[in-house]
Amino acid sequence: MAKSNPRALAVTILEKVARQGSYSNLTLDATLRKADLSVRDAHLLTTIVYGVIQRRLTLDYDLAPFVGKRQLDPWVRILLQTAVYQMVYLDKVPTRAIFYETTEIAKQKGHAGIAKFVTAILRQIQRVGLPSVETLADPLERLSIASSTPVWLVEKLVTQLGEAKAASILAVINQPASASLRVNTTKITAAALLTQLQAQFAEMTPSAIAADGLVAPGGHLAGTAQFAAGLYTLQDESSMLVAPSMELTPEMQVLDACAAPGGKTTHIAQMLDPQVGGKVTALDLHPHKVKLIAENAARLDLADRVDAYAMDARDAADQFAPQSFDRVLVDAPCSGLGLMRRKPEIKYEKQPADLTNLPQIQLAILNSVAGLVKINGRLTYSTCTIVREENQAVIDAFLAAHPEFIQIKTPTAQPLAKAHGELALQLYPDDYGTDGFFIAALQRRA
CATH class of the missing domain: 3.30.70.1170 (Sun protein; domain 3)
Structure with missing residues (x-):
């Protein structure tokens, strides 16, 4: 059963993600490689794993009246979450199949008593129905439970973007990513x-x-x-806007200061010509990630345009000559809140403190590489997040300390009707169905 039952495998994966902090996509991929599953069952497994993570707060709210104050083993709670997820969100799965499989998993992972308890909960849900979020008086809590997003993050988005835009973003983050x-x-x-x-x-x-x-x-x-x-x-579509926004020409020297796994590095490399001296220098803090950049460049036959080094971007000013690059890209480490649809665990892992700590790192990297930009060259800053603290606020702080730079309108290859931001380009997940992304273009003056 363990290697061929998608529902049992889903419980195992979700346990690992909860207990070990494993990345859901990596754990799922590893399981799919080892499991003996049909295409249909592999799809069911994937749907359940991502669906339960995406809807975790909603599912716990649904289960609360039936579980009460009982202290459940983590795997029992996860098993119930998978059952309720299938009952509510998967129209083509018969209820009898959900009940039977859930009970069998409870027997095999636990004992007959747990199986009885699980079955009783499911039958009571079938009989009584699930609680409605509409009964919640607080609009922030209601939006939090409906979208399965922590209240602090809901409040942040509502404050910065307004209730309508926040609700629109939260309505799409639980839909499958393209x-x-x-x-x-x-x-x-x-x-x-x-x-x-x-x-x-x-x-x-x-x-x-x-x-x-x-x-x-x-x-x-x-x-x-x-x-x-x-x-x-x-590569995600929104991420593909970064390299074109840099307005590269074939002979340019480019620094990609936070490059792994190399998607933007190789996109930049496509626009350079080594015959006329074009080169992108790619940095990452971790040697194994630098190897990944090199492997991606080699697979795409772009290795002659890419030099990859293990280096903390905050030390770049000590390693390269001043004004040695026509373009510098800082695709900064960030909270990743623009990726909530693709990596749903992000919304539970991040805390308000991250939005205080990360901007310090982002600003330190910008400060370090600023002197490496040639006069009239350009510094591009990008993140895959959607909160002001990590985006325009970082740019404003950098510009206040570096009057030699000005922010210019972020170029795009084609007009984007749904883009946000006065000078910077900000995309939200509900705009085009992509990851949330931010790109700012800074030009160095004499």
Whole structure:
């Protein structure tokens, strides 16, 4: 049962994520590689794992009247969460199958007494129905439970963006994320690759916002011959806007100060020409991640344009000559709150203190690399988060300390009607169905 039952495997994965702080995507991928599952069961497993993490606060609210003050073993609570998730959100799964499988898992992981308890809870839910969030008087708590997002974060988004925009963002973060890829334009055009891949991914279309992007509702995009041949790499659409915003020319020297795993590095490299001296220098703090950058560059046949080093970006000023780069990118370490749909555990892991601590690191990196930018060169700052503290507030603090820089309008290859920000480019997950992302362009003056 352990290797072939998607519901039992889901409980095991969710236990690991809860107990060990494992990343859900990595644990799920490792399980799928080892498990003996049909395509249908692999899809069910994936749906349950991500769905339960996405809806955790909602599911606990649903279970509260039935569980009461009983102290449940973590795996029993997770098992009940998986059952309620299937009952509420998966229309095509028969209730009898949910009851039977849940009871069998309870027997095998526990004993007959636990199985009886679990069955009784499920039957009571079936009989009485689940509580409605509409009974919650506090609008922030209501939005928190409905979207399964901690109250502090709901309050933050409402304060900064208004209730309507916050509710719109929180309504989409629990929907499945699309799969997206970036075409390696040194090898093939987007149109030609789309023609090749539509045989496997019939619903694949060009990205609405990124010229080099193709998007599909789902699918294992890293499992194709074209991926192995380096015709494309995996990257979110909003992230694909960074390299074009830098307005690169083939001969430029570029520093990517926080580069792993190398998506933006290799996108930059596509726009450079080593024959005329174009090069991107990629830094990351961790040697194993630097190896990943090099491997990605090699697979895409871009290794001659990329030099990767293990280095703390805050030490970059000590390692490179002043004014040695035409362009510098700081894709800063951040809270990742723009990735809540793709990595749902982020919204539970992050705390208000992160929005105080991270900007200090972000600003320190910007301060370190500022002197490396040539006169009339450009410093680009990007994050995959959606809160002001890590975005425009960091830029404002940097500009206050560096009058030699001015913020300019972030360029885009095409107009984006739903973009936010006066000079910076801010995208939210509900704008185009992408990750939330922020890009600011800073020019160095004489």
